[in-house]
Amino acid sequence: MSAVQEVAPGYRASRTLPLRVEALRQWRRRRTLVMGGVLAALPFVMIIAFAVGGGPDGGPDGGSGRITLIDTATASAANFAATCLFVSAGFLLVVPVALFCGDTVASEASWSSLRYLLASPVPRARLLWSKLVVALGFSLAAMVLLPVVALAAGTAAYGWGPLKLPAGGALAAGDTPARLALAVAFIFVSQLVTAGLAFWLSTRTDAPLGAVGGAVGLTIVGNVLDAVTALGSWREFLPAHWQFAWADALQPHLEWGGMVKGAAVSVSYAVVLFALAFRGFSRKDIVS
Numbered sequence: 001m002s003a004v005q006e007v008a009p010g011y012r013a014s015r016t017l018p019l020r021v022e023a024l025r026q027w028r029r030r031r032t033l034v035m036g037g038v039l040a041a042l043p044f045v046m047i048i049a050f051a052v053g054g055g056p057d058g059g060p061d062g063g064s065g066r067i068t069l070i071d072t073a074t075a076s077a078a079n080f081a082a083t084c085l086f087v088s089a090g091f092l093l094v095v096p097v098a099l100f101c102g103d104t105v106a107s108e109a110s111w112s113s114l115r116y117l118l119a120s121p122v123p124r125a126r127l128l129w130s131k132l133v134v135a136l137g138f139s140l141a142a143m144v145l146l147p148v149v150a151l152a153a154g155t156a157a158y159g160w161g162p163l164k165l166p167a168g169g170a171l172a173a174g175d176t177p178a179r180l181a182l183a184v185a186f187i188f189v190s191q192l193v194t195a196g197l198a199f200w201l202s203t204r205t206d207a208p209l210g211a212v213g214g215a216v217g218l219t220i221v222g223n224v225l226d227a228v229t230a231l232g233s234w235r236e237f238l239p240a241h242w243q244f245a246w247a248d249a250l251q252p253h254l255e256w257g258g259m260v261k262g263a264a265v266s267v268s269y270a271v272v273l274f275a276l277a278f279r280g281f282s283r284k285d286i287v288s
Contacts, residue, residue: 022134031103032138035096039142042092043084043150047157050074069166069247076161078176080154081147082183082250088146089187089243094219096142097191100135102198102211105281109206124282132199132274139195140188147180169252179254183246189263190246193239194219196273203281239266 026032050073073083105128108114117127163171163179171179198215205211222240225231235241242262248255 019130019133022130023137026100026104026134026138031099035099035142036145039088039092039096039146040149042088042146043080043153046073046080046084046087047153072164072166074158075164076158076173077151077154078161078163078171078173078180080158081150081180082163084146084150085180085183085187085246086244089246090223091220093143093146093187094191094194094216097139097194098198098212098215098219100138100142101132101195102202102215103208104131104135104199105202106205106208106211110208125278128203128278128281135199136195139191143184143188143191147184151177151180163250165251171250171252179249182249186246186249186259186263187243190239190243190266192270193266193273196270196277200273200277200280203277203284236261237265239269242266 069079069086070083072079074080105114108117160173162173163176165171194215197218198211201211201214202208219240222238223243226235226238226240228235239262242258242265245258245262248258
């Protein structure tokens with residue numbers, strides 16, 4: 001007696017919902033284009049602001065008595081790109097990560113198309129994997145877009161040159177692209193916590209705004225807790241505590257300590273959150 005064939009001829013679970021198909025679907029969505037436009041426009045807005053204000057500090061010494069990265073923003077294209085990262089890493093770059101990772105599954109549920117995707121049949125783990133990889137890819141692209149546009153716009157506005165450090169000294173112009181790339185890589189890794197939180201919430205709710213807003217809100221809570229100095233060394237277990245450790249990549253002598261600790265904390269939280277998303281979704285009753 002022949003064995004019963006359990007799957008259709010030619011069916012391969014690994015071939016369902018290809019990454020290129022999911023990427024194309026996400027690329028065509030309006031929120032992707034809007035977010036890309038906002039990030040690409042930020043450097044030009046800052047150039048206009050500096051031109052109108054007469055300089056990055058609005059005066060000879062800014063009146064604060066403390067020299068920061070913003071005070072050297074117009075020294076070169078590299079300084080301008082680093083400044084763009086500095087002003088956006090704390091919040092603006094959190095938004096595309098939360099948007100791409102939090103909207104991806106919940107939006108399918110809100111459109112009542114999630115159950116039809118699974119009936120295709122697309123295995124649940126395959127669906128989540130495809131959506132997660134594409135969401136992380138778009139998040140990384142958003143983070144790369146900002147400094148690339150800033151470098152191009154900064155070169156036209158301020159010229160190409162070494163990265164002038166606020167505390168004194170400079171980083172050679174030839175070394176700045178690699179160092180900026182390292183900074184962007186760390187920012188991406190540090191945002192994996194937000195990605196994991198948004199993705200987990202996306203598998204738990206049918207409201208995309210709930211997943212996105214929840215991830216952004218909890219990220220803000222983490223920043224607030226990091227500002228509470230009474231917590232002492234406990235703050236080192238907060239991802240927000242290390243969010244600006246990428247500045248160590250822009251020093252003449254590269255410092256790895258803060259970035260390694262920050263990456264370890266972020267990846268640890270992210271692994272747990274991604275695991276919760278896959279585990280919960282595999283057992284969830286899909287009715288949307």
